[in-house]
Amino acid sequence: MPDLTTFAKHVQDVLSDAFREPHWTPEELERYMAEVELRRVAFENLADQLNQTVVRPRLEILAKQFPNTALLEEQQSHQSSCTFEYCDRFPAFATIEFSIEHDMRFETLFVHLRCRIVPVFVKFVEQDNLPLPSDSVEEEEVADWVEERLLEFLDTYMQLDAESDSEEELTTDPVCGMKILHSAAAGTESYYGHPYYFCSKGCLTKFQDDPEQYAQIKTI
Known part of the structure; x- marks a missing residue:
């Protein structure tokens, strides 16, 4: 267990300095x-x-x-x-x-x-x-x-307007299943030539750690 002696001394020093400070009238x-x-x-x-x-x-x-x-x-x-x-x-x-x-x-x-x-x-x-x-x-x-x-x-x-004429499509985060716009992706990763888009860095990391589990394209 780390020695607490030094910390205890620092606490006492701070308290001593505080007591020496002049108080308001x-x-x-x-x-x-x-x-x-x-x-x-x-x-x-x-x-x-x-x-x-x-x-x-x-x-x-x-x-x-x-x-x-x-x-x-x-x-x-x-x-x-x-x-x-x-x-x-x-x-x-x-x-x-x-x-x-x-x-x-x-x-x-x-x-x-x-x-x-x-x-x-x-x-x-x-x-x-x-x-x-x-x-x-x-x-x-x-x-x-x-x-x-x-x-x-x-x-x-x-950008959420379902009646918009925008050609940008929604894609699905392969890890959590959330649908996101390509432009809103927090990260991307290519696996066997197929691009994947992620809603967060956490999902991207999970995919990178085990792409086989989440990829739509399975290797033989």
Whole structure:
């Protein structure tokens, strides 16, 4: 078993240094907490404004373009999301969500994006965020970022369109059986001249370890 003596000494050193650090006076602590509270109130107001005037109206525009969408009521403060139900034309369930978040001291505001598409036929950005100093947030900058993310999502979602004239075909991952577009493959491998496409690096590795088990073409 590794010796814990050195680690125990480091713990004691850190604790000793902490105890030697000067502590805040009650007045300093009260002043600090008052400043944090002011930033919290400012964040709440700003986040609500951004959600109502920037994020949600743009989600509404997107949602109106499809009959299989629903703009969800806010489950949490400063959060808006839109779901796309599975249908014949778009054979996948999708969700796009924006939330306005903050750091511990309310000094930085984050516009956070989360996307989900199931089953995964195409590559897409699952998460992204825009960090901004809380005291200098520009609505136009937030609007531009949100619009870019929405258009990226729309471009991805339209790749699922079963009525599209696109000539690109779906292929089946030989390991897990998932159907994916060639362009969305996480990896490819040729076995006896036959190309195979994979939804993930994990499936590619499994195939490379034992291609005979998964290949459609069997060797004699």
